[in-house]
Amino acid sequence: MEHTYAIILAGGAGTRFWPASRQLRPKQFLPLGPDPEEPLLRATVRRILPFCPPERILIATGAHLAVATRSLLPELPPENILAEPVARNTAPCIGWATRVIGRRDPEATVMVFPADHAVVDEDSFRDAVFEAISLAHRDTIATIGLQPTRPETGYGYIEVGDPMGHQSFWVRRFVEKPDLERARQFVEGGQHLWNGGMFFYRVRRLNEDLRAALPTLAEGLDRIEEAAREGNEEDALTDIFPILPSISIDHGVIERAPRLAVVRGDFGWSDVGSWQSAWELAPKDAAGNAEAPGALLIQARNNLVRDLRTDGKHRIVALVGVDDLVVVETDDALLILPRDRAQDVRLVVDELKRRGGHGV
Amino acid sequence: MEHTYAIILAGGAGTRFWPASRQLRPKQFLPLGPDPEEPLLRATVRRILPFCPPERILIATGAHLAVATRSLLPELPPENILAEPVARNTAPCIGWATRVIGRRDPEATVMVFPADHAVVDEDSFRDAVFEAISLAHRDTIATIGLQPTRPETGYGYIEVGDPMGHQSFWVRRFVEKPDLERARQFVEGGQHLWNGGMFFYRVRRLNEDLRAALPTLAEGLDRIEEAAREGNEEDALTDIFPILPSISIDHGVIERAPRLAVVRGDFGWSDVGSWQSAWELAPKDAAGNAEAPGALLIQARNNLVRDLRTDGKHRIVALVGVDDLVVVETDDALLILPRDRAQDVRLVVDELKRRGGHGV
Numbered sequence: 001m002e003h004t005y006a007i008i009l010a011g012g013a014g015t016r017f018w019p020a021s022r023q024l025r026p027k028q029f030l031p032l033g034p035d036p037e038e039p040l041l042r043a044t045v046r047r048i049l050p051f052c053p054p055e056r057i058l059i060a061t062g063a064h065l066a067v068a069t070r071s072l073l074p075e076l077p078p079e080n081i082l083a084e085p086v087a088r089n090t091a092p093c094i095g096w097a098t099r100v101i102g103r104r105d106p107e108a109t110v111m112v113f114p115a116d117h118a119v120v121d122e123d124s125f126r127d128a129v130f131e132a133i134s135l136a137h138r139d140t141i142a143t144i145g146l147q148p149t150r151p152e153t154g155y156g157y158i159e160v161g162d163p164m165g166h167q168s169f170w171v172r173r174f175v176e177k178p179d180l181e182r183a184r185q186f187v188e189g190g191q192h193l194w195n196g197g198m199f200f201y202r203v204r205r206l207n208e209d210l211r212a213a214l215p216t217l218a219e220g221l222d223r224i225e226e227a228a229r230e231g232n233e234e235d236a237l238t239d240i241f242p243i244l245p246s247i248s249i250d251h252g253v254i255e256r257a258p259r260l261a262v263v264r265g266d267f268g269w270s271d272v273g274s275w276q277s278a279w280e281l282a283p284k285d286a287a288g289n290a291e292a293p294g295a296l297l298i299q300a301r302n303n304l305v306r307d308l309r310t311d312g313k314h315r316i317v318a319l320v321g322v323d324d325l326v327v328v329e330t331d332d333a334l335l336i337l338p339r340d341r342a343q344d345v346r347l348v349v350d351e352l353k354r355r356g357g358h359g360v
Numbered sequence: 361m362e363h364t365y366a367i368i369l370a371g372g373a374g375t376r377f378w379p380a381s382r383q384l385r386p387k388q389f390l391p392l393g394p395d396p397e398e399p400l401l402r403a404t405v406r407r408i409l410p411f412c413p414p415e416r417i418l419i420a421t422g423a424h425l426a427v428a429t430r431s432l433l434p435e436l437p438p439e440n441i442l443a444e445p446v447a448r449n450t451a452p453c454i455g456w457a458t459r460v461i462g463r464r465d466p467e468a469t470v471m472v473f474p475a476d477h478a479v480v481d482e483d484s485f486r487d488a489v490f491e492a493i494s495l496a497h498r499d500t501i502a503t504i505g506l507q508p509t510r511p512e513t514g515y516g517y518i519e520v521g522d523p524m525g526h527q528s529f530w531v532r533r534f535v536e537k538p539d540l541e542r543a544r545q546f547v548e549g550g551q552h553l554w555n556g557g558m559f560f561y562r563v564r565r566l567n568e569d570l571r572a573a574l575p576t577l578a579e580g581l582d583r584i585e586e587a588a589r590e591g592n593e594e595d596a597l598t599d600i601f602p603i604l605p606s607i608s609i610d611h612g613v614i615e616r617a618p619r620l621a622v623v624r625g626d627f628g629w630s631d632v633g634s635w636q637s638a639w640e641l642a643p644k645d646a647a648g649n650a651e652a653p654g655a656l657l658i659q660a661r662n663n664l665v666r667d668l669r670t671d672g673k674h675r676i677v678a679l680v681g682v683d684d685l686v687v688v689e690t691d692d693a694l695l696i697l698p699r700d701r702a703q704d705v706r707l708v709v710d711e712l713k714r715r716g717g718h719g720v
Contacts, residue, residue, distance in 0.1 A: 019676065298707045313692070316379065316719045318708045320697035325682070327696060332673070336687060336696065337680035347658045348678045359676045 004052045004133060005108045007097040009197075010041055010061040010069060010115035011087055015349040015360070016274050016342075019333030020308050023360065024064065026116075029072060030308075032278040033118035033270075036290075040272065041072060041115040048111065050126055051133065058082055058100065059115070060093045085241050091252040092244040094199075095210050095221050096237075102203040103228070109136050110206065112199040112249075118281050120268025128265040129200075131168055136200040140259040141209065143171070143200070145193025147266040151183035154273070156195040156250065158262050171260040174250065193262060196269055199254060209257045217252070220244045274342035275326040279304040292317060292329075303327065304339065333359060364412045364493060365468045367457040369557075370401055370421040370429060370475035371447055375709040375720070376634050376702075379693035380668050383720065384424065386476075389432060390668075392638040393478035393630075396650075400632065401432060401475045408471065410486055411493065418442055418460065419475070420453045445601050451612040452604040454559075455570050455581050456597075462563040463588070469496050470566065472559040472609075478641050480628025488625040489560075491528055496560040500619040501569065503531070503560070505553025507626035511543035514633070516555040516610065518622050531620040534610065553622060556629055559614060569617045577612070580604045634702035635686040639664040652677060652689075663687065664699065693719060 014027045021027050028041040035043065045057060054075045059082065061069045066083040070076075082097055094112055101108045111129065119125045128144050135142035145158040154177060161172035174195065178186060186192035211218035220240050227236030245252075254260065270277050279302075282290035288302035289295075295305045296318040303319060306328045319327065326342060328335045337344060352359045374387045381387050388401040395403065405417060414435045419442065421429045426443040430436075442457055454472055461468045471489065479485045488504050495502035505518040514537060521532035534555065538546060546552035571578035580600050587596030605612075614620065630637050639662075642650035648662035649655075655665045656678040663679060666688045679687065686702060688695045697704060712719045 019678070296708060296711055298704070298711065316693040316712070318379070318693065318695045318697075320695075320704050320707055321701040322685070322696055322698060325696070327694075329694065333676040333678065334687075334689065334694070335678045335680075336682055336685070337678075338682060341681040344658070344680050347680055348656060351656055351658060352676070 003105055003107050003109050004111065005056045005101045005105070006048050006052050006058065006111045006113065007094060007101070008041070008044055008057065008059050008113050008115045009090060009093065010059050010065070011084060011093065012114075012116055014116075016345055017278075018345050018349050019330045019335050019359070020306065020328055024068065026065070027272065028115040029068060032116075032272045032281065034120055034281050034283065036282055036306075039072060040118060041069070043118065044113055044115050045073060045076075047119060047122060047125060048113065048129070051111065051129060055080070058097050060084065060097050062087060085238050088241060088244050088246040090197075090249040091210070091214060091217060091247045092220070092241065094206075094249045095214075095217055096224060096241075098203055098206050098210075099221050099225055102207065103225075106203060108203045109133060110199075110201055110203060112197075114197045114271075116272060117196065118268075118270045118272050118277075120270075120281070122267070124267035125265070125269075128167065128263045128267065131166060132198070132200040132261075132263045135164065135168055135261045135263065136202055136205070138261075139202060139205055140261040141199060141201045141205060141254060141257045142168070142261045142263060143254065144196060144198045144265040145262040146196050146269045147264060148187045148192065148194050151180055151187050152194065153177055153180055153183050155271075157183075157186050157192040158195050159192050160262060160264070164261055167264045169262055169264070171262050174255045193264060194269075195250065196265070196271070197250070199249065205259075206253070210253050213253045213256045214245060214247065217245050217247075275304060275328070275337075275345065276339050276342040278306075279326070279339055295319070302339070363465055363467045363469050364471065365416045365461045365465070366408050366412055366418065366471045366473065367454060367461070368401070368404055368417065368419050368473050368475045369450060369453065370419050370425070371444065371453065372474075372476055374476075376705055377638075378705050378709050379690045379695050379719070380666065380688055384428065386425070387632065388475040389428065392476075392632045392641065394480055394641050394643065396642060399432060400478060401429070403478065404473055404475050405433060405436075407479060407482060407485060408473065408489070411471065411489060415440070418457050420444065420457050422447060445598050448601060448604050448606040450557075450609040451570070451574060451577060451607045452580070452601065454566075454609045455574075455577055456584060456601075458563055458566050458570075459581055459585055462567065463585075466563060468563045469493060470559075470561055470563060472557075474557045474631075476632060477556065478628075478630045478632050478637075480630075480641070482627070484627035485625070485629075488527065488623045488627065491526060491623045492558070492560040492621075495524065495528055495621045495623065496562055496565070499562060499565055500621040501559060501561045501565060501614060501617045502528070502621045502623060503614065504556060504558045504625040505622040506556050506629045507624060508547045508552065508554050511540055511547050512554065513537055513540055513543050515631075517543075517546050517552040518555050519552050520622060520624070524621055527625075528621055528623045531622050534615045553624060554629075555610065556625070556631070557610070559609065565619075566613070570613050573613045573616045574605060574607065577605050577607075635664060635688070635697075635705065636699050636702040638666075639686070639699055655679070662699070 063083040132142040157175040159172040160169035292305045292307035300319040301323045423443040492502040517535040519532040520529035652665045652667035660679040661683045
């Protein structure tokens with residue numbers, strides 16, 4: 001695994017975890033996965049350490065999040081935090097990060113992971129990653145497709161083709177977010193997997209496929225590359241990054257790649273899309289409560305209680321006779337809503353924006 | 361009204377308003393009535409100002425609450441805060457306070473009010489008090505009986521007898537807390553009123569009736585009286601108060617009084633017995649929410665939200681899609697429970713006691 005590198009995409013904003021998530025503390029900084037102490041980004045880094053050491057893990061994030069990201073991951077060399085001057089979707093970001101890796105090691109194999117997803121079964125995750133790396137070594141672009149557990153209409157799907165290995169297949173095609181009827185067929189048919197945004201490739205393979213699919217982007221990256229050789233990468237980024245085509249790596253490159261493989265993954269993956277997902281992932285007591293330490297729950301079931309205050313003061317949080325609630329406290333906000341309305345956090349954020357933006 | 365004095369009974373502890381009510385901040389210090397800014401005790405004092413000035417209002421409270429009581433009522437002379445060394449129910453307390461008033465003015469007429477009740481229609485309240493004072497001037501002990509609005513099993517009732525005046529009657533008898541069936545009969549029959557613990561009498565009348573009904577108590581009060589004449593009232597209180605018979609003025613004196621009258625009162629009275637009562641009394645918006653200022657309620661109905669934190673920091677309290685909840689924040693606690701389970705606050709207090717008493 002000596003040529004293996006990772007790019008972790010940690011640019012997300014997102015308001016679905018208000019009041020915990022804020023503009024300067026997006027979801028990947030929050031402990032929303034199975035370990036209520038471990039921020040999602042830290043867990044993502046930890047999970048891939050068996051494949052590459054910290055020196056070969058790069059974090060692509062927004063300039064406004066660079067400082068917080070460095071603080072969260074002090075074991076990474078500072079130069080491994082790649083700060084995009086503006087967000088231009090994933091193709092420019094992954095394209096650039098891949099060039100940075102290529103400069104260090106032209107023979108590198110790259111793994112791309114979103115920073116803010118969760119994994120329950122880490123053994124199975126490692127098996128799938130290992131297989132995906134092997135496929136990348138065979139000069140394909142590989143991805144991990146997640147075994148669907150429900151007819152989800154919010155995800156893209158990958159239709160599998162001929163088998164390639166133990167749990168891997170040629171990709172027949174990528175499918176856009178389906179309607180409910182099609183999503184049901186996908187789950188029953190067994191030929192479709194969720195696209196979880198994880199990609200594995202050799203530097204040369206991606207560079208070649210990107211140039212073929214998105215020549216304008218490739219040229220922009222060439223110019224940044226050139227400036228980098230002259231020691232002016234930062235200036236070039238500021239000038240060029242904002243005018244790169246804003247497109248996702250999936251649509252822009254991966255779907256059009258000539259050699260494309262998928263590993264079937266079944267490891268309790270979650271994109272942690274809402275407080276409801278956080279409750280599903282969290283350790284719970286016999287009554288189904290995912291509690292904040294010291295919370296006092298009496299005749300209360302299936303609640304998620306999170307105390308994210310930072311003032312360190314002890315506070316008694318008492319819930320009596322309430323079920324299926326999300327209760328989240330931060331230093332400056334308290335949210336209460338039913339778990340099955342977790343998506344409606346956006347209503348709060350919208351209203352706060354309407355009132356002038358304080359607390360968003 | 362120049363001989364009119366008031367005794368306000370402000371000794372209560374009570375945990376039914378946890379986390380707002382605490383041992384050193386019982387219910388009468390909280391703004392639980394129709395005005396969300398006015399503590400119940402202050403409202404009680406304000407309501408009787410038309411009948412007597414602050415110099416003639418005495419507050420009977422526990423020694424541990426004397427300082428807080430003085431701070432809340434700075435317009436009262438400090439010597440009008442009567443601190444009981446220990447709680448011995450209402451007969452010793454009212455008996456003693458009546459002696460204190462008698463020393464100042466042997467012709468005084470005394471009004472007794474609990475500190476922690478609420479009144480919605482203050483005009484009608486004043487009419488009833490005026491009539492009760494008139495009855496006291498006719499050498500009866502008078503009380504105000506509240507027109508019952510529901511078959512309440514938690515209150516004592518007063519059965520009315522022959523009419524005496526505009527809205528007043530001789531008392532036929534006092535009735536202990538009834539079962540639901542009898543309570544229903546009382547409400548339908550129209551001959552029963554709630555006992556709200558308000559009493560009106562001349563000093564001599566009460567002293568005489570108390571001596572006849574509770575001679576031991578009268579003797580104890582004589583000894584305190586004697587010590588007071590020698591300037592040693594405080595020492596005498598410490599010695600004698602704890603051994604006075606612990607009995608209520610209702611059972612011990614009033615019910616046995618020979619001349620007993622009741623004024624029918626119908627002024628939106630409440631003993632503010634729970635967060636549910638507080639919600640009923642509070643001003644509410646069109647969706648039935650009694651909100652804390654600045655709270656953000658979206659598709660939420662009939663909730664009571666109270667922010668009693670004292671650190672002055674702005675905090676966004678957001679409720680989305682929840683109905684009929686009580687949400688109370690203090691500096692060191694947060695309570696969430698359904699309004700119709702307001703009585704179950706005691707479960708929290710019991711559990712806190714079991715855990716060692718912190719936060720009670």
